[in-house]
Amino acid sequence: MSELAAGRVRPAEGPAEPWPDNYLTAEQGLGSWLLTTDHKRIALLYMATLLAFFVIGGFGAVMIRLELFTPEQDLMTADAYNRMFTLHGTVMVWFFLVPSIPNTLGNFLLPLMIGARDLAFPRVNLLSWYLFVGAGLLLVVALVAGGVDTGWTFYTPFSTMFSNGYVLLAALAVILAGFSSIATGLNFIATVHLLRAPGMHWFRLPLLVWALYGTSVVMVLATPVLAASLLLIVAERAFGLPVFDPAQGGDPLLFQHLFWFYSHPAVYIMILPSFGVISEIVTCFARRRIFGYTFMVYAILWIAVVGFLVWGHHMFVSGQSLFTSLVFSFLSFVIAVPSAIKVFNWTFTLYRGQITFEAPMLYALGFIGLFTLGGLTGLFLAAIPIDVHVTDTYFVVAHFHFIMVGGAVTALYGGLSFWWPKITGRLYPEGWARFAAILMFFGFAFTFFPMFVMGFAGMPRRYAAYPPEFQIWHVMSSCGAVLLAAAYLLPMAYLTFSLFRGARATDDPWDATGLEWRTASPPPRGNFGVLPVVAEGPYLYHPEAEGPHHSEREPHQNQGGNL
Amino acid sequence: MSGGALREPWHSLRRQREAASFGMWLFLASEALLFGGLILAFIATRWFHPAAFAAAGREADIVYGTANTLLLLTSSLTMAVGAQAARAELPRLAGRALGLTLALGLAFLCLKGLEWRADLAKGLWPGPGFALEQPAARIAFAFYWLLTGLHGLHLLGGLSAIAWLAGQAVLGRRPWRSPAFEAAALYWHLIDVVWMFLYPLLYLDGRAA
Numbered sequence: 001m002s003e004l005a006a007g008r009v010r011p012a013e014g015p016a017e018p019w020p021d022n023y024l025t026a027e028q029g030l031g032s033w034l035l036t037t038d039h040k041r042i043a044l045l046y047m048a049t050l051l052a053f054f055v056i057g058g059f060g061a062v063m064i065r066l067e068l069f070t071p072e073q074d075l076m077t078a079d080a081y082n083r084m085f086t087l088h089g090t091v092m093v094w095f096f097l098v099p100s101i102p103n104t105l106g107n108f109l110l111p112l113m114i115g116a117r118d119l120a121f122p123r124v125n126l127l128s129w130y131l132f133v134g135a136g137l138l139l140v141v142a143l144v145a146g147g148v149d150t151g152w153t154f155y156t157p158f159s160t161m162f163s164n165g166y167v168l169l170a171a172l173a174v175i176l177a178g179f180s181s182i183a184t185g186l187n188f189i190a191t192v193h194l195l196r197a198p199g200m201h202w203f204r205l206p207l208l209v210w211a212l213y214g215t216s217v218v219m220v221l222a223t224p225v226l227a228a229s230l231l232l233i234v235a236e237r238a239f240g241l242p243v244f245d246p247a248q249g250g251d252p253l254l255f256q257h258l259f260w261f262y263s264h265p266a267v268y269i270m271i272l273p274s275f276g277v278i279s280e281i282v283t284c285f286a287r288r289r290i291f292g293y294t295f296m297v298y299a300i301l302w303i304a305v306v307g308f309l310v311w312g313h314h315m316f317v318s319g320q321s322l323f324t325s326l327v328f329s330f331l332s333f334v335i336a337v338p339s340a341i342k343v344f345n346w347t348f349t350l351y352r353g354q355i356t357f358e359a360p361m362l363y364a365l366g367f368i369g370l371f372t373l374g375g376l377t378g379l380f381l382a383a384i385p386i387d388v389h390v391t392d393t394y395f396v397v398a399h400f401h402f403i404m405v406g407g408a409v410t411a412l413y414g415g416l417s418f419w420w421p422k423i424t425g426r427l428y429p430e431g432w433a434r435f436a437a438i439l440m441f442f443g444f445a446f447t448f449f450p451m452f453v454m455g456f457a458g459m460p461r462r463y464a465a466y467p468p469e470f471q472i473w474h475v476m477s478s479c480g481a482v483l484l485a486a487a488y489l490l491p492m493a494y495l496t497f498s499l500f501r502g503a504r505a506t507d508d509p510w511d512a513t514g515l516e517w518r519t520a521s522p523p524p525r526g527n528f529g530v531l532p533v534v535a536e537g538p539y540l541y542h543p544e545a546e547g548p549h550h551s552e553r554e555p556h557q558n559q560g561g562n563l
Numbered sequence: 564m565s566g567g568a569l570r571e572p573w574h575s576l577r578r579q580r581e582a583a584s585f586g587m588w589l590f591l592a593s594e595a596l597l598f599g600g601l602i603l604a605f606i607a608t609r610w611f612h613p614a615a616f617a618a619a620g621r622e623a624d625i626v627y628g629t630a631n632t633l634l635l636l637t638s639s640l641t642m643a644v645g646a647q648a649a650r651a652e653l654p655r656l657a658g659r660a661l662g663l664t665l666a667l668g669l670a671f672l673c674l675k676g677l678e679w680r681a682d683l684a685k686g687l688w689p690g691p692g693f694a695l696e697q698p699a700a701r702i703a704f705a706f707y708w709l710l711t712g713l714h715g716l717h718l719l720g721g722l723s724a725i726a727w728l729a730g731q732a733v734l735g736r737r738p739w740r741s742p743a744f745e746a747a748a749l750y751w752h753l754i755d756v757v758w759m760f761l762y763p764l765l766y767l768d769g770r771a772a
């Protein structure tokens with residue numbers, strides 16, 4: 001073990017229970033977990049629930065990749081295939097990606113990062129978890145009863161008039177999960193507004209807090225519109241109220257407008273928190289202040305606002321007027337700017353940094369690469385002529401997986417590794433973690449890059465059978481999926497291992513800034529003994545006169561140490 | 564901290580009160596977008612079928628609708644009095660005002676129930692045997708049932724919350740100066756405001772000519 005790594009281990013104090021007073025041990029028994037109002041425990045409840053849904057959604061992905069290994073339709077019927085990708089989509093979007101970072105890392109860290117004892121409404125926080133679990137059970141019932149065949153987008157009039165799946169149950173589940181999001185969102189906003197520690201000005205907030213704030217604004221304002229659109233489907237299916245029925249003069253496209261009014265901002269619900277996580281990790285392991293802090297903040301807010309104005313780019317081939325499409329196309333280019341600013345600023349934070357390649361940093365660098373590719377292909381799709389060519393092909397599938405899986409999921413794993421010592425007080429085996437991070441990058445690229453190629457060549461999405469000339473790409477993709485699955489399972493193994501055998505972490509194993517590192521690992525029930533007072537901005541990795549001027553390079557320390 | 568209004572993680576009741584109303588305002592923004600989305604769908608469809616929507620508006624029972632509007636407006640007044648009285652710790656006044664709010668809200672629901680029964684008798688459910696000829700009038704009434712139903716559910720939720728809070732306060736389990744009364748009042752006003760949009764859209768359309 002290198003010197004650097006040795007500094008992270010807490011010297012043993014004795015054989016007895018090591019941490020007498022922390023949030024994990026403060027109360028015992030099942031009831032103390034199920035009725036807890038501690039944001040840290042609720043984060044763990046969410047983590048366990050989301051893990052279950054990640055496994056269910058992952059199962060769907062495995063079945064899809066298996067079916068697509070050969071051009072023939074051999075593993076399941078076309079109908080079963082429809083149900084399988086709908087399972088994958090609904091579970092992954094609403095029951096994993098939307099709550100992933102906000103409700104696990106966000107729930108745990110937000111009060112810690114701003115120096116508060118809890119979220120503004122601790123009982124609303126618990127309620128949000130129960131709503132989520134209730135919604136999840138409803139969805140599982142729908143899936144077990146026979147599944148849904150509409151795709152995750154529930155397009156009318158198929159979903160209202162023709163589908164023979166359990167659309168009603170699934171729609172209700174998604175509405176309920178939406179109210180859980182809203183509860184979380186308003187809780188986060190109120191917490192950031194009203195519970196910041198003395199001296200924690202808005203422009204001293206860590207970027208993860210800003211990102212969660214932007215996400216919460218989107219959650220509170222967009223999710224109800226999803227509820228509205230799905231309520232209209234429920235009304236039509238359950239009570240025969242014909243809102244979208246073309247035979248009565250209803251407009252099925254109206255549903256798409258309402259649906260995408262939520263579902264495009266939802267993309268930012270999924271990716272904004274990752275931006276925050278990456279900013280924390282990159283600064284810490286480059287030992288640099290973030291480049292362009294205020295730009296980063298305004299980029300987040302810009303994304304949160306303009307995200308509401310671009311939904312029509314999902315409807316370029318729906319027959320909407322060309323003028324409308326042009327406006328949406330332009331706005332979709334506009335919203336790429338703040339994302340580009342973020343990538344630029346991370347890169348410049350790395351520049352002349354004293355980079356060490358610990359596992360969280362490897363995840364973060366992987367994120368930057370994959371997100372950049374996903375973002376750039378988003379520009380292809382914002383251009384109407386190209387979009388018309390690749391609509392409903394694997395190009396689109398590859399694009400949004402680069403953002404939401406290569407981006408958001410990688411960031412989740414990175415964030416988990418980064419804050420794991422804080423959450424559990426344990427260190428995981430660093431070598432395995434680095435291996436998983438690298439495997440995740442290559443496994444991901446191997447799985448999804450071929451989809452760009454075959455999509456551009458015309459392979460449509462949502463078909464179980466396909467012309468043989470696409471097989472080479474599908475086989476590559478399915479093989480990559482095996483690597484990717486291994487990379488996703490590996491952290492579950494080493495993190496679980498660390499719970500029992502991991503070395504005990506110090507309070508601040510990465511020498512990071514941020515209030516969450518100024519308390520014990522794991523933190524006590526009330527987060528801080530004495531509430532902190534903040535006197536300086538975030539990411540002071542090179543305080544004035546302590547670090548070298550940028551013109552004189554400091555020799556690198558121990559690059560990463562030995563594995 | 565039984566009997567005290569202060570809860571974790573707050574250090575002062577003033578701040579907690581601020582949070583309760585701030586949190587409720589955020590929730591109201593969310594609710595506004597829920598109804599906003601549905602009303603937008605209503606307006607968009609009406610744009611395509613103005614005549615059918617006007618015909619549907621003429622069929623809606625304006626007597627019930629207007630009476631309910633007056634009831635709801637009055638209940639907002641009593642609710643505002645109730646919340647302020649609770650904050651000023653005037654239990655008698657607060658109890659009466661909240662009681663009156665509950666009574667007005669219940670009266671609204673009863674009238675609404677009667678109205679729905681009359682609507683069904685007139686064949687205004689957009690199913691088989693629908694009373695109007697234009698197909699799009701079915702959509703107008705689909706919105707009518709959905710919007711009034713959803714509004715009714717919200718009202719029921721508001722009533723339950725007020726009844727629960729007032730009940731607790733009367734039994735001495737919740738101090739009158741708890742910020743929850745103000746939050747409940749805000750929510751009640753939202754229900755009122757939503758109705759102010761639904762009333763002209765659903766009842767007044769097509770009556771001018």
Ligand SMILES: [Cu+2]
Pocket residue numbers: 263264267310311313314
């Ligand atoms: Cu979009």
